[in-house]
Amino acid sequence: MTRQADGSFHFATALLPSGWANSVRMEIRDGTISAILPDRASGPEDERHAIALPGLPNLHSHAFQRGMAGLAEKRGSTDDSFWTWRETMYRFVDRLTPDLLQAIAALAYIEMLEAGFTRVGEFHYLHHDRDGAPFGDPATMSAAIIGAAAESGIALTHLPVFYAHSGFGGQVPGEGQRRFIHDTDSFAALLDRMAALIGTLPDAVLGIAPHSLRAVTPDELALLTPLTQGPIHIHVAEQVREVEDCMAWSGARPVEWLLDNMPVDRRWCLVHATHMTPTDTQMMAASGAVAGLCPITEANLGDGLFPAQQFMRDGGIWGIGSDSNVLIDATEELRLLEYGQRLFARGRNILSPAEGSTGFALFRTALTGGAQALGVSAGLAPGNAADFLTLNPDHPSLTERTDDALLDGLIFAAGKSAIDGVWRRGNRLVEGGRHVARDSIASRYRRALGVLLA
Incomplete structure (x- = not known):
């Protein structure tokens, strides 16, 4: 399912290895982060999201x-x-x-x-x-x-x-x-x-x-x-x-x-x-x-x-x-x-x-x-795979939170219900909290359990 994606994203805020940064532009080439550019305005070709975290x-x-x-x-x-x-x-x-x-x-x-x-x-x-x-x-x-x-x-x-x-x-x-x-x-x-x-x-x-x-x-x-x-x-x-x-x-x-x-x-x-x-x-x-x-x-x-x-x-x-x-x-x-x-x-x-x-x-x-x-490198940094997740800024437990308070709200209040999207090598695999292949994979799983537990 994972392809070699190219493209660019813009995040209102993102957690980088150096800490939180605002107005972050991320460029992806062949599924790998080629550039991380804080304090940059978004371009017309950028896919825009509010909050980004590394997977x-x-x-x-x-x-x-x-x-x-x-x-x-x-x-x-x-x-x-x-x-x-x-x-x-x-x-x-x-x-x-x-x-x-x-x-x-x-x-x-x-x-x-x-x-x-x-x-x-x-x-x-x-x-x-x-x-x-x-x-x-x-x-x-x-x-x-x-x-x-x-x-x-x-x-x-x-x-x-x-x-x-x-x-x-x-x-x-x-x-x-x-x-x-x-x-x-x-x-x-x-x-x-x-x-x-x-x-x-x-x-x-x-x-x-x-x-x-x-x-x-x-x-x-x-x-x-x-x-x-x-x-x-x-x-x-x-x-x-x-x-x-x-x-x-x-x-x-x-x-x-x-x-x-x-x-x-x-x-x-x-x-x-x-x-x-x-x-x-x-x-x-x-x-x-x-x-x-x-x-x-x-x-x-x-x-x-x-x-x-x-x-x-x-x-x-x-x-x-x-x-x-x-x-x-x-x-x-x-x-x-x-x-x-x-x-x-x-x-x-x-x-x-x-x-x-x-x-x-x-x-x-x-x-x-x-x-x-x-055995891999961590975080949203050039050279790493473009593996990241985005949070829903409208989730009640993230309301009026910024920076570290977003993680406090995510872990201790919202839980995974605040995760809106997940990308792997720049390809979106989770949208609205659901994996894009959930229906077919879950159906096959149910058939397998029918065999195993019959």
Whole structure:
């Protein structure tokens, strides 16, 4: 769906890397911003809008889980937890075919665009056929993800997942994990195939994702990291039980072990990192790695609260992701992140600097941290893809707001209902809050769920 657009836009106000600017003219050539010109009058050829923001990166998604949103909200006979939710996920994934996966992912991706996300980091671990046997083409399921990105128009950072074990110390994988499993040789072959496929999408990025320390051994992790020059993402310290099991195996907590034993740097994204000591938190911030925070999913699964206040005081950077896609809403991820910290600290405006706007601090950090984690540059600047969104200036929660107050109104009051349009490489994909292909993609999604849930 994404074409190589040329054209020009004029915004009454726009958020640039240097801050807010007025009367901004943006020129686009071949889908890329060629010029940003503040304090310029609009020309007759310009498309005019009131308020422009850069599109946000969604640094952590499991697209197929959009199809099971709401299906795990019935209490079982024992206490429910992440681990009981995981069994529901395993049962859902058993029946997914490439076509069904693409139908579900396409809906997830248009919903991301409608919510202001213009790039997604797809942490993709569903590789094999329903019986666990490899497809003739090892990238068959990844090709479905690429197809969904192409038809929705969203930018893709693809993160094929290496998953080999069911627990710390190289435990034999379980039956429910049969569709995920690789050894290092077969995973290297998958990456070789993906390197050819990913080029079919404009400005796509290919990285890797060792699933977690419980699913990959130290020797395997050491072999995986040299396989890419792109981003490296890993789940870590999401659950208390995971921390306890890691300590029983290694004598160290997960983040502590990772930072002591792997060359963690700015290419890495440590997803969740919920359960850390103050020393872990300080070390992670110093590493330059991005904390991949997914507040809606972390709340849904009962994970806990990330120590965001200390992490930011220590100079750490974070981004947000939609993870399980139980609810796709960039503003809600940011609002819930701040509100969780308020509940924990019993205070207000926790994640903003002194006398600063919380909405601005949340948006700017999510933009820069998410872009770093997904291997791209952030913001409305020459050389970057023309990925942006416009807000409805007549929305009641934006009335009489300017500059940072627009972001406070957007995140804490209006939510995604204030997003009027979303552009990817200069092409409008969302108009009046709806993706231009919503009807056809939603119809195919409903048919897919009819097959899966019948």
